Amino acid sequence: MTHFSSAQFEPNYDEAKVPVFPIPDLLTTFSGEIIKNSEDWNTERRPELLNFFEENVYGKVPGTLDNASFEVVERNENALNGKAHRKQIEVTLQKGSRSLQFNILLYLPKHKDKAPLFLGYNFFGNHTITTDLNVLVSKAWTMNNEKLGITANHATEASRGVRAHRWAIDKILDKGFGLAVIYYGEVDPDKNDFSDGLHTLFYSKGQKQPKANEWGSIAAWAFGLSRALDFLEKEKQVDASKVIAFGHSRLGKAALWAAATDERFAGVISNNSGCGGAALSKRKFGETVGRINTSFPHWFCDNFEKYNENEEALPIDQHQLLALIAPRPLYVASAEEDQWADPKGEFLSAHYTFPVYGLFGKEGITSQRMPEVNQPIQNTVAYHIRTGIHDVTDYDWEQYLIWAKKFIE
Ligand code: GTR
Numbered sequence: 479m480t481h482f483s484s485a486q487f488e489p490n491y492d493e494a495k496v497p498v499f500p501i502p503d504l505l506t507t508f509s510g511e512i513i514k515n516s517e518d519w520n521t522e523r524r525p526e527l528l529n530f531f532e533e534n535v536y537g538k539v540p541g542t543l544d545n546a547s548f549e550v551v552e553r554n555e556n557a558l559n560g561k562a563h564r565k566q567i568e569v570t571l572q573k574g575s576r577s578l579q580f581n582i583l584l585y586l587p588k589h590k591d592k593a594p595l596f597l598g599y600n601f602f603g604n605h606t607i608t609t610d611l612n613v614l615v616s617k618a619w620t621m622n623n624e625k626l627g628i629t630a631n632h633a634t635e636a637s638r639g640v641r642a643h644r645w646a647i648d649k650i651l652d653k654g655f656g657l658a659v660i661y662y663g664e665v666d667p668d669k670n671d672f673s674d675g676l677h678t679l680f681y682s683k684g685q686k687q688p689k690a691n692e693w694g695s696i697a698a699w700a701f702g703l704s705r706a707l708d709f710l711e712k713e714k715q716v717d718a719s720k721v722i723a724f725g726h727s728r729l730g731k732a733a734l735w736a737a738a739t740d741e742r743f744a745g746v747i748s749n750n751s752g753c754g755g756a757a758l759s760k761r762k763f764g765e766t767v768g769r770i771n772t773s774f775p776h777w778f779c780d781n782f783e784k785y786n787e788n789e790e791a792l793p794i795d796q797h798q799l800l801a802l803i804a805p806r807p808l809y810v811a812s813a814e815e816d817q818w819a820d821p822k823g824e825f826l827s828a829h830y831t832f833p834v835y836g837l838f839g840k841e842g843i844t845s846q847r848m849p850e851v852n853q854p855i856q857n858t859v860a861y862h863i864r865t866g867i868h869d870v871t872d873y874d875w876e877q878y879l880i881w882a883k884k885f886i887e
Pocket residue numbers: 726727728729751752753765770773
């Protein structure tokens with residue numbers, strides 16, 4: 479197993495140095511059988527791919543919960559200047575004598591009886607996504623970020639609204655969609671330490687960390703999204719058959735894995751998810767498997783380390799993760815200045831899913847030519863690369879809303 483320090487690692491940003499690499503075939507099973515229709519995809523190929531990603535990339539969920547309960551701790555029928563219904567829900571997950579709590583912040587458009595909805599995580603707490611003074615500040619461990627006013631590993635009033643620019647709440651509500659968000663650190667704190675968060679609920683006696691094929695943090699965050707969907711299914715004003723998992727960057731990786739493992743998600747948006755998300759691993763452009771497993775050893779399962787500086791040995795690539803979403807709508811988005819996430823690798827990965835979407839009579843992206851910046855391609859599989867940096871912008875949301883109106887609503 480290769481370990482190397484971040485300092486030793488020189489990322490490649492030169493297209494000429496991208497290795498010649500195979501694209502593992504979506505429609506040939508590991509034993510060489512050819513998949514000819516959607517039924518064979520669903521019964522043979524999809525399960526074996528899903529199983530590979532579970533065992534070797536993200537890790538398996540080691541058991542089931544004993545109980546999940548939901549309590550509405552705050553609500554207002556006239557939030558955001560009368561535009562929305564707001565609810566804050568405390569979710570309690572239980573296994574034996576252990577439990578974990580996280581909070582969902584839910585905004586629903588007032589004029590709609592049943593709204594389709596985006597569900598996603600935020601990085602620093604629900605109160606950071608809006609200047610709404612009624613949103614509760616998380617008490618959980620939070621990564622320090624002086625610029626955002628977060629010190630001593632806890633958020634305070636100082637960070638209210640600091641990430642509002644990433645969540646176009648007004649635009650979302652105006653188009654008739656709801657938005658539900660969760661602070662990801664309440665589900666599993668983002669640190670290489672398995673003594674807290676969701677993992678601890680499932681340990682057997684004396685166990686201190688997940689086994690080599692068991693879940694890392696991305697899979698734990700994905701599991702949290704599914705539990706939030708359990709709640710949304712009970713919520714009368716939500717159309718739970720139209721919930722789109724959304725995520726940026728590491729949380730885009732989590733959204734993709736949530737939609738891959740839980741087919742109740744109606745679709746998924748990967749915003750700049752990069753390595754271990756939408757981007758092809760075998761291109762080794764920007765962030766690589768070895769680098770991500772070194773910087774963030776807790777994100778994937780330990781089995782994934784076999785592929786550190788050894789992407790050639792992977793019998794799969796990330797387009798096969800994306801294909802697990804089929805036939806549901808999938809949006810992959812990149813940013814021009816986010817070369818670390820390998821925009822071309824994200825585009826090609828979305829492109830290579832088209833034969834699977836085709837089995838279902840859905841339109842993927844058949845051209846191998848990347849579109850120009852700010853020229854979205856919007857089929858059931860959609861892609862855009864916008865100008866600017868690694869971020870979520872109004873431009874991104876405007877495109878997501880056009881696409882979601884067409885393919886989800
Ligand atoms: C980076 C990491 C990326 C991406 C990003 C983020 O440091 O290398 O894979 O996940 O963080 O989440 O913003």
